[in-house]
Amino acid sequence: MAGVQVSNVSRSFGAHKALDDVSIDFADGGFYALLGPSGSGKTTLLRQIAGFDFPDSGRISIGGESVERVPVEKRRIGMVFQNYALFPNMSVADNVAFGLSVRGEAKAVIATEVQRALDLVQLGKLGARRPHQLSGGQRQRVALARAIVTKPRVLLLDEPLGALDKALRVDMQIELKRIQREIGITTIFVTHDQEEALTMSDRIGILRDGRLVQEGPPEEIYDRPKSEFAATFLGDANIFRGDATGNGIRLPDGTAIAADVGDRLAAGAKASCAVRPERIRIAADPGVLDAANANELRGQVSKRIFAGNNSTYFVERAGQTLKVIVQNTGMDRLAEGQDVVLRWSPESTVLIAAG
Amino acid sequence: MMITRILEWFGRLYIFMLLAFLYLPIIIMALMSFNVSPFYQLPFEWTTDWYASLWQNDQLISATWNSLEIAVIATIICVVLGTAASLALFRYEFRGKKLLQALLFPPIAIPWLITGTAMLIFFFGVGIGRGLFAILLGHVALALPYVIVVVSARLQTFAPELEEAARSLGANQWQVTNRVTLPWIMPGVIAGGLFAFAVSFDQFVVSYFLSTPGQTTLPVEIYAAIRKGFTPEINAVSTIIIVVSMALMLLTARFFKFGGEK
Numbered sequence: 270m271a272g273v274q275v276s277n278v279s280r281s282f283g284a285h286k287a288l289d290d291v292s293i294d295f296a297d298g299g300f301y302a303l304l305g306p307s308g309s310g311k312t313t314l315l316r317q318i319a320g321f322d323f324p325d326s327g328r329i330s331i332g333g334e335s336v337e338r339v340p341v342e343k344r345r346i347g348m349v350f351q352n353y354a355l356f357p358n359m360s361v362a363d364n365v366a367f368g369l370s371v372r373g374e375a376k377a378v379i380a381t382e383v384q385r386a387l388d389l390v391q392l393g394k395l396g397a398r399r400p401h402q403l404s405g406g407q408r409q410r411v412a413l414a415r416a417i418v419t420k421p422r423v424l425l426l427d428e429p430l431g432a433l434d435k436a437l438r439v440d441m442q443i444e445l446k447r448i449q450r451e452i453g454i455t456t457i458f459v460t461h462d463q464e465e466a467l468t469m470s471d472r473i474g475i476l477r478d479g480r481l482v483q484e485g486p487p488e489e490i491y492d493r494p495k496s497e498f499a500a501t502f503l504g505d506a507n508i509f510r511g512d513a514t515g516n517g518i519r520l521p522d523g524t525a526i527a528a529d530v531g532d533r534l535a536a537g538a539k540a541s542c543a544v545r546p547e548r549i550r551i552a553a554d555p556g557v558l559d560a561a562n563a564n565e566l567r568g569q570v571s572k573r574i575f576a577g578n579n580s581t582y583f584v585e586r587a588g589q590t591l592k593v594i595v596q597n598t599g600m601d602r603l604a605e606g607q608d609v610v611l612r613w614s615p616e617s618t619v620l621i622a623a624g
Numbered sequence: 625m626m627i628t629r630i631l632e633w634f635g636r637l638y639i640f641m642l643l644a645f646l647y648l649p650i651i652i653m654a655l656m657s658f659n660v661s662p663f664y665q666l667p668f669e670w671t672t673d674w675y676a677s678l679w680q681n682d683q684l685i686s687a688t689w690n691s692l693e694i695a696v697i698a699t700i701i702c703v704v705l706g707t708a709a710s711l712a713l714f715r716y717e718f719r720g721k722k723l724l725q726a727l728l729f730p731p732i733a734i735p736w737l738i739t740g741t742a743m744l745i746f747f748f749g750v751g752i753g754r755g756l757f758a759i760l761l762g763h764v765a766l767a768l769p770y771v772i773v774v775v776s777a778r779l780q781t782f783a784p785e786l787e788e789a790a791r792s793l794g795a796n797q798w799q800v801t802n803r804v805t806l807p808w809i810m811p812g813v814i815a816g817g818l819f820a821f822a823v824s825f826d827q828f829v830v831s832y833f834l835s836t837p838g839q840t841t842l843p844v845e846i847y848a849a850i851r852k853g854f855t856p857e858i859n860a861v862s863t864i865i866i867v868v869s870m871a872l873m874l875l876t877a878r879f880f881k882f883g884g885e886k
Contacts, residue, residue: 357786
């Protein structure tokens, strides 16, 4: 096992800067998600760490050893591919055995290790099957067993759950997390699914246009996003834009919004405030909402989407549509077209520098 | 209902005619190789004399061996070079790759008569001249594009991630190719090899230009024999070739499941 350090890595393809001066420290034994839209560079970064491609500049080290010019087959990594990439001409057991076999391990050792890996992913009895006889979830497990049986220093996962349906994906998330804990391997996971990143990882790195936008534990990024992009890409956020006032912003129509979270900005600078939809309280009668120190806006419900345990209200206010999520408590259902008051505390408001 | 039955009947007739068109001339030739009359006269009288006298025809037999030798060697060379070239075109980006790929196809379309003339002139120019070696070189040049086309087509169905997966597991280039890529493209390699064999073994035009008396291949020898005067020995040798090559094809088709899984 080993940590991975990526320092000032850049990679261009022609005029396109796929990675632009990215530095991340992946701690030993951690579960790390690289999150970003397509084209953000997350897969390019993973391929640099794997060794399929080399950076134009910068350093990559695994377990303290410099590897940025070491080809993939010598890096001792394990990788799970988006479409599993199981060898179609081999049985499940032979697939898992491949890494040990090319290394020249003894047959008896291979058989023991393969069985142990298959047991770990709960496919102990399916060794004789062919990949095409397996379900998507089972193929996923075979790919995982094949990647970890060689005891790699780091496990790289390229959107491994993308091809599975929703229910299976949640099962595999739990399973993957269990296996990762069990063997304690440093894991780097590329995904564009923010929910997956939030639920699975110890730390998240958000990438955009080849740059690292923000990096930290899921709670920190969710509660204290440092950019509008981070706020809206990881979870939902209402964004207000205006001029910084010292303890918040002033909207163009003069309304003040107080923010206790985020950077202190010089008064007058362009700034934004981000508020999570579930932090806003909504009511037709303002009397039922706490008033102390609260930010307050008035608007009109334009749409309500009922989702069982909660409802999402879309509220029109000064040409902006705000999103409010309310837990289903069985009370205060609001109708479309109703005038409402929105209140939320400054502690739930993140001040973000414009740009 | 009526229309369906008519169509069904018509379909069967069509298949029957298609097969008749393909196989009738061959069957007649095969039958005549067992007929006593050298002039296709009926009634049919059974004999194996033509096969016996074929055995005495040293020229025809030596030409057959030449043809087989050249076809086998040309096939091996074409399969090795063609598969390697297909892998290179599949794996790597390099300067002039598009041009190279584009230039692979025209030789297939150029009439063999012209290719043959060009080769004759060229081989004389560089001092290779005519003979079996020149024929072998010519056949390799003719068959190589077929192998590359067939193997490349098979490679199109190969997922490049499989090679990446193998490398991530520590396999070197040689292990990746041998254990992952080659097993997948093997049906294409076999099909390409059969093409190469057929192009070489059937080759008349180019061989005709490049052969010398005594250093010649079977099709050229058959042509020369027909010009001197037709004998049913030709029927006999043709029948043997047809039986052997059809058996080869059927075996390969069965073994590699051409035309889909059973």
